[in-house]
Amino acid sequence: xxxxxxxxxxxxxxxxxxxSIKCEQNLGHDTMYWYKQxxxxxxxxMFSYNNKELIINExxxxxxxxxSPDKAHLNLHINSLELGDSAVYFCASSHESGSPLHFxxxxxxxxx
Amino acid sequence: AQSVTQLxxxxxxxxxxxxxxxxxxxxSVPPYLFWYVQYPNQGLQLxxxxxxxxxxxxxxxxxxxxxxxxxxxxxxxxxxxxxxxxAEYFCAVSEEGxxxxxxGKGNQVVVIP
Numbered sequence: 082x083x084x085x086x087x088x089x090x091x092x093x094x095x096x097x098x099x100x101s102i103k104c105e106q107n108l109g110h111d112t113m114y115w116y117k118q119x120x121x122x123x124x125x126x127m128f129s130y131n132n133k134e135l136i137i138n139e140x141x142x143x144x145x146x147x148x149s150p151d152k153a154h155l156n157l158h159i160n161s162l163e164l165g166d167s168a169v170y171f172c173a174s175s176h177e178s179g180s181p182l183h184f185x186x187x188x189x190x191x192x193x
Numbered sequence: 194a195q196s197v198t199q200l201x202x203x204x205x206x207x208x209x210x211x212x213x214x215x216x217x218x219x220x221s222v223p224p225y226l227f228w229y230v231q232y233p234n235q236g237l238q239l240x241x242x243x244x245x246x247x248x249x250x251x252x253x254x255x256x257x258x259x260x261x262x263x264x265x266x267x268x269x270x271x272x273x274x275x276x277x278x279x280a281e282y283f284c285a286v287s288e289e290g291x292x293x294x295x296x297g298k299g300n301q302v303v304v305i306p
Binding site: 188 | 235237242287
């Protein structure tokens with residue numbers, strides 16, 4: 082059983098398009114996250130939700146909008162995609178403050 | 194805000210030799226410290242963590258790390274490198290009451306036969 086699953090694994094799209102990435106966790110965790118990993122492998126937090134409430138919202142363009150329909154799901158919608166949005170996006174979840182994050186396998190987004 | 198420094202983006206080690214990856218952190222309160230490993234085209238997997246208690250922490254795959262408050266360090270070691278240890282390694286820090294996990298820039302470990 083996959084603990085944190087994201088779809089799709091690969092996403093290739095053109096500039097200006099709108100796309101979504103879905104994430105689901107079956108660990109019963111209260112907190113979910115989106116991280117962006119750039120071409121140099123640097124990981125930066127984008128958003129965090131706790132029980133469907135947004136608790137971390139980093140300096141991210143407002144073209145990026147997270148949505149959490151319930152505490153097991155956190156989706157990421159991106160409007161008007163730009164070349165610089167190309168990266169690997171990781172979903173993660175954790176039980177409580179200080180507990181380890183469990184990561185999905187990532188979604189590699191390529192904007193052409 | 195908490196932060197992590199990992200020096201040397203690429204680390205080459207001979208098979209059977211000691212693996213040493215350095216991590217220094219900055220935190221205004223007692224930190225929670227983690228090492229993660231990332232294999233190609235995969236997500237991050239937890240190697241080990243320090244929250245409280247014993248400062249020498251053992252993890253999976255023969256890795257261990259020691260929390261040294263005086264040096265603000267949490268270096269990762271493995272006595273004998275194996276080919277399967279080739280991967281990207283990330284040190285990360287968070288604080289109690291804070292869900293924000295800050296990552297270092299990572300070390301790409303290459304194991305030479």
